[in-house]
Amino acid sequence: MRRAGGPVRKLVDNFPVQYSFRVQKGARMKIPLLDLKAEYAGLRDEILQALDRVCQSSAFVEGPEVAAFEQEFADFCGTRHCVALSSGTAALHLGLLAMGVQSGCEVITTPNTFLATAEAITYCGATPVLVDIDPATANIDPKLIERAITPRTKAIIPVHLYGRPADMDPVREIAAQHHLKVLEDAAQAHAARYRSQRVGSIGNAAAFSFYPSKNLGAYGEGGALTTNDDAIANYARAARSHGQSARYDHEFVGFNYRMQGFQGAILRIKLRHLHAWTEMRRETAARYRQLLSGARLAMPKDDPRDVCVYHQFVIYVQNRGAVIAKLAERGIETTVHYPRPVHLQPAYSSLGDPAGTFPRAERACEQVLSLPNFPGMTAEQIEYVASAVNEVVGKQ
Numbered sequence: 001m002r003r004a005g006g007p008v009r010k011l012v013d014n015f016p017v018q019y020s021f022r023v024q025k026g027a028r029m030k031i032p033l034l035d036l037k038a039e040y041a042g043l044r045d046e047i048l049q050a051l052d053r054v055c056q057s058s059a060f061v062e063g064p065e066v067a068a069f070e071q072e073f074a075d076f077c078g079t080r081h082c083v084a085l086s087s088g089t090a091a092l093h094l095g096l097l098a099m100g101v102q103s104g105c106e107v108i109t110t111p112n113t114f115l116a117t118a119e120a121i122t123y124c125g126a127t128p129v130l131v132d133i134d135p136a137t138a139n140i141d142p143k144l145i146e147r148a149i150t151p152r153t154k155a156i157i158p159v160h161l162y163g164r165p166a167d168m169d170p171v172r173e174i175a176a177q178h179h180l181k182v183l184e185d186a187a188q189a190h191a192a193r194y195r196s197q198r199v200g201s202i203g204n205a206a207a208f209s210f211y212p213s214k215n216l217g218a219y220g221e222g223g224a225l226t227t228n229d230d231a232i233a234n235y236a237r238a239a240r241s242h243g244q245s246a247r248y249d250h251e252f253v254g255f256n257y258r259m260q261g262f263q264g265a266i267l268r269i270k271l272r273h274l275h276a277w278t279e280m281r282r283e284t285a286a287r288y289r290q291l292l293s294g295a296r297l298a299m300p301k302d303d304p305r306d307v308c309v310y311h312q313f314v315i316y317v318q319n320r321g322a323v324i325a326k327l328a329e330r331g332i333e334t335t336v337h338y339p340r341p342v343h344l345q346p347a348y349s350s351l352g353d354p355a356g357t358f359p360r361a362e363r364a365c366e367q368v369l370s371l372p373n374f375p376g377m378t379a380e381q382i383e384y385v386a387s388a389v390n391e392v393v394g395k396q
């Protein structure tokens, strides 16, 4: 067991993070994409006490911890409401239903996203209508949205991919002109800001995921819908619990999309660290940018007016398979978000959008590669990854 060299960054107050690197054949370090074990080590006592509190109260589903988290996360996002749910997918689904999306409607979104964005549209009986990305940001290109609008269009879902805010001003303008609703997919963007505004508070509503690997992750599944719209919040509160307005008063056929008490308790603890963790992710990203500046690769651009929270630090490379293999040989874990755009997934062959329909998203999916970026990464780890990438991809 050996601690990484360089300044050790603290995940939580008074907790120096310990990493164990087993030296592999040919690899000086072993660097995971994300290190949730180190995070837990720093929070263990607090988390076990909170879980015990939930057990003692038997509030396993919703309950006081979830209610308190809803208030705290709404305050964090600057919204009137936060409705805690069982997943980000549930949040997208209820957000769309609350906006009146139903069978026969169309909802515009990006092909460069996790499948859940499109699935939520399909759950409503509606059709996803995809619009290509701006290659500079990997997010939906607002300039292409208007031509995709038809009389059936009901809503737009901009996705803040990798924690980088989508360009919301033009999206909102187009939505206002065409009487459309905007549901932010903020699953990857907790704490991000578009201009000075927190994501989650910009559209008519926003869907967050608390999947364990997210910037704010539960210890299981979780999600939330944030909104300033009382009607959307009221609908989602009833819909998550079988359409109940009061116990056993079922106003409509709803869902079981409630958050577990354990998840509320954990999210409350982790929310208190989110600022510090976000800063660490951003510092790592800034350092990667410096160290990789001459390499034969591309990176998405940050708008200096926004705050990107770097859920993923991605690069675009040629011969991605070889780059992944060579980085793995050097002990560096990488992954691909996402290898195929929505329209090229078998699940969405029914859209009838063949290869070549959204060339920018397709190119991004062919070349994108996520590098390790997690709170507590040391300077030495960052330099090790960057120097391996420089060596593998070569200079420009």
Ligand SMILES: Cc1ncc(COP(=O)(O)O)c(C=O)c1O
Residues within 6 Å of the ligand: 087, 088, 089, 090, 113, 114, 116, 117, 159, 185, 187, 188, 208, 209, 210, 211, 221, 222, 223
């Ligand atoms: C962009 C995006 N949207 C939606 C989701 C769905 O969230 P969940 O996994 O919590 O259902 C995810 C989760 O991976 C996501 O990354």
